[in-house]
Amino acid sequence: MENTVIVIGGGISGMTASGMLALQGMKVTLLEKEAETGGHVARWDRLFPDRKKAAEVLDFAREGMKNVNVVTGAEVTGISWHDKGFTVTSGIMQPASSVPGPESLIANSGSLINEIAAGESNYTARALVLAMGFDLFEARKKEEYGYGIYNNVITSADLEEKFKSGKDILTSEGKIPARIGFVHCVGSRDEKVGNLYCSKVCCVTGVKQAIEMKEMYPSAEVFNFYMDLRMFDRHFEELYYEAQQKWGVSFIRGRLAECAENPDGTIILKTEDTLTGKPLKMTVDLLVLLSGFVPASGTAKIAGMLGLQRGTDGFVNSADSHSMNNLSGIPGVFLTGALKGPISISEAIADARATALLLADYLKSGKP
Amino acid sequence: MIKFNLFVLPFSFGLVFIVYSIVIHYYRWIKALPAVDKVKLASGVRNPSKVLASLKEIFLEGLLHRSLWKRNPLLGYMHMSFALGWFLLIVVGNLESRIYHGSHINAPYYPIFLKFFIHDRLVLFFEIFTVPAFFRFIMDFILLFVLSGLVLAFIKRKKSKWFGMTKTTNHSLYDRITLSCLWLIFPMRLLAESYTAGYFGGGGGFLTQNLGKLLVAITPGSSEMIAYFFWWSYSLVLGLFFILMPNSRYMHIPSEMLLIVFRHCGIQPKKWGSSFSSLEAHSCSRCGVCIDACQLNFAAGITNIQAVYFIRGLREQCVPENIALTCMVCGRCQEACPVGIKVDSLRLIKRREIGSGQVSDFSYLKNGHPGFADVVYFAGCMSHLTPSIPIAMEGIFKEAGVNYLFLDRSGSICCGRPLMLAGKDKQANELIEFNKILIRQTRAKLLVTSCPICYKVFREEYNLPIRIQHHSQYLLELVKDGRIALQSQHRRVVYHDPCDLGRGGNIYEAPRELLGKISDLVPAVKECADALCCGGSLGLLNTPVKKKDELTKNALEYLLKDRPDILVTACPLCKKTFSKHSGTEVRDIAEMVHDAIPGRLIRKTLAAKEPARLLAD
Amino acid sequence: MIDFGYTLTKDRQLDYDHGDFRYFRFVKALEPSIDLCIGCGSCSATCSAAQFTDFNIRKLHTVIRRGDIESIKAELRKCMFCGKCQLICPRGVNLRNLILAMNRAIEQLG
């Protein structure tokens, strides 16, 4: 019981935190609701800014997790709080068919799963790390963008999956897209869907994906429709520069207002080119929506069970956003990663390591 | 026999004043009526059945307060005891006074102060079953009836919930003074009559006689002067009440009577206002029923704009602009108003005053021929931001083999109602004329629209020689005619009545019948005429987003109480507005119908795990 | 005024120092959300009137913030008041009331 920790959420944040904790001699159980660890990063192909393979980052994290008890297929549904620590209840939320059998897991190289939750189970530990991450904004909610209605409108996450498959990216009619549009700020910075915040990484993702499309089809025209371009970290602005200089990606300052489908499946966009002050109409073959972050679906419930504060944006608030950003304000409950808001992988890893350090200290000293 | 005392003067003066004032008001209202309405009135008052109907309604509404009874019996009783009780006091008092006075023409004050004038006419023990004794009994009883209303009125101040009201009117100082006078009238009468009866040893009924004895017994130094004091006070509060009344809320009593006559003669409010509207404004009793009905009050905490305050402003000739503009024109208060005041039209008249000074220029609209078809489809501006709706409609038209024309496929010329809601009718008419030409050119026999806002204005302002349907009516017709076959998806759905389709267009059944065929419809907590606005109202002009959000969340709370799978509406604006805050999928009825055509799907429905966090907040 | 040795044509620049901000203050008092605009261009792109004519609602409420009014007086009349712009604005600018307020400003301040 002494050095037991439960990490909820097996994305890059939860993986890193649990690995670091195990390294310091803690007994760590990682509960992940999906069949595999990795979280969103497992869905990405190559990462900004250097186009490193996402799988390499995950492999690195898994390296450190040899001594972690990883339980997948275990969605946390209940947490109770007592003087010895916490009891976490998980149930299987995945429909049985979508949880792969043990064979497939073993075959899946690098997998470290020790257990597949088979029903409701309880786990007890002295401290908790919350690393439930985020959900992608449901792009269907922006109905005027036509996701789920027009076949050639996809999201950035869909595009990553296409990249990952290694196949050619074609329109739904099977043609090579000659003109591709990227729409920034889908579901972020938008009062009309109730999200006022910026999702931070979608700008650079849009730039990265624009480049990747040009790599694949050098003769294609690529346009990014943006309100502001937020190249907040090292090498990002250079990536933007590269997109223009090397790849000729066009950036149009105007938010997509609405779009419609032509009979041939191409998409007509309606926006304003605010720099010329003229309405702009454009037909594209493929439209990519840069969907933003929203709090993970279970966050509200879990935060409620523990009495954690959430901001108006729905993400969990830490005890202090500067100096105590890994503490929840509740002794023994630590916060890490994208459940506190949009974040990049490098930030997530740094955050997770800091969390592990503070947590180890807490278990040793008994103080938060 | 004495027939006069100086204390009758305040009352008499007040009476002359109020009668004069009412006559002048009546005269002005009738004189200022537009010529057409004057003709209606003249023929109406010659028609015995209309006169009878008016009298009946005056009796039922003005005295019995039937609509308030329906709302809440306690509230109805309270108002009835005042109105009917006072009325009976006057009528029965008049009859009673005739026993003592041979002549048929009494001075008007005589019945009012009768008990003073007859204080020397004792009813002796053996006269107990005589006519005078009967009247004394019945008059005391009526007085008690009125006083019971007074007690309730006091209770209502503290316990308005018992009367079915959450919020009561915040009255002006003037109204409060008038109200105090009114409330004092009956206790004063009780004291005056009782003390007199007690002091002179007889003349009262079961109540006044006994109370009088008690009063005299407990008052040290009882004297005639005390009786006079009470009679003076009674007369003064009566007189004062009459003098204050024309400018107070109580002017609603004579106003409503005339209003009922006007209505029975078929007089309607006019777009730019007429004396009918001024009469309506005077007929508001400031009962405050409209406050509870208003969503801005109970969902968004906006409490100063409701019909009662707006109308008070109209009467005082100072409606602050923000009060005129902060209103959804949703018709909920109109539906609840016991006087039946057309509040929406009053509000729009005011907005027209505000908006009339502004100009528009639509000369850029160029005529062109849209083509011919049997059915012309007008999606409406907002539907362009909810493409699923027009896509569904086109799919259905094709499935049913309809020869249709999508008039505003590449952008709508606005129907004009949004301009009208801001009081810019003249400007709206330019758009209306333009659209009318386009619609007529198609030679279609039927106009179908997806937008209830357009639907309302098409029907009320366009004067088109063709049928006009909202798509919920049209789709039901297609199903009934067997032109499309549907298969129920058996999803649990709840239906939201858009304001302009329900209260505004009186279409409640068609969408429900249609949904009944393709899904498992569950009732909403507030529906049909009681339905709430989604919060996106185009009538609401100057309200910040935060307040609108509160409206939306409140409406959703009621709609989603039974945890339906889908929230169905029939308006692009409702759909967009709800989508912002709803954790449950929101769809238009046209999409539902489209997807119920076997083998057709507009799009995959949303995953069930979609975050419901905004609602949970 | 600094003499640059040449003059800029008056109507080419927004003269912030000599702008007429009475209109802006008037409008802002009636509709404070005018300050929330980030110039994304959604309103002007979706605008119903802009389907038919050269009309840019974003420019109109932007120039009023910059102290210019003359250029918008005639333009504003083209709006149909349909509210599409408001339904799309990502900043929750209350555009219909803003347009109403701009009209009022022109009506009252000339």
Ligand SMILES: Cc1cc2nc3c(=O)[nH]c(=O)nc-3n(C[C@H](O)[C@H](O)[C@H](O)COP(=O)(O)OP(=O)(O)OC[C@H]3O[C@@H](n4cnc5c(N)ncnc54)[C@H](O)[C@@H]3O)c2cc1C
């Ligand atoms: C389109 C896109 C592209 C991106 N590309 C890059 C990039 O190139 N480079 C970069 O640095 N960053 C990139 N990012 C950001 C990156 O994805 C995030 O920084 C990272 O995923 C955050 O990791 P996390 O572990 O905090 O959250 P997540 O990845 O969301 O992981 C959370 C995990 O918790 C699990 N979970 C949630 N709730 C429960 C529960 N109740 N019980 C059990 N388990 C639960 C989830 O299943 C998930 O596995 C991108 C983001 C997007 C949207």
Ligand code: SF4
């Ligand atoms: S990062 Fe860029 S695309 Fe994403 S929300 Fe922020 S500004 Fe918009």
Ligand code: SF4
């Ligand atoms: S408008 Fe109608 S409901 Fe409202 S206070 Fe007046 S009479 Fe009562």
Ligand code: SF4
């Ligand atoms: S019309 Fe609707 S919003 Fe306006 S006052 Fe009446 S109930 Fe309130």
Ligand code: SF4
């Ligand atoms: S309200 Fe006016 S500015 Fe706004 S979209 Fe409609 S026509 Fe354009």
Ligand code: SF4
């Ligand atoms: S849509 Fe809103 S934020 Fe964008 S330009 Fe128009 S007013 Fe400004």
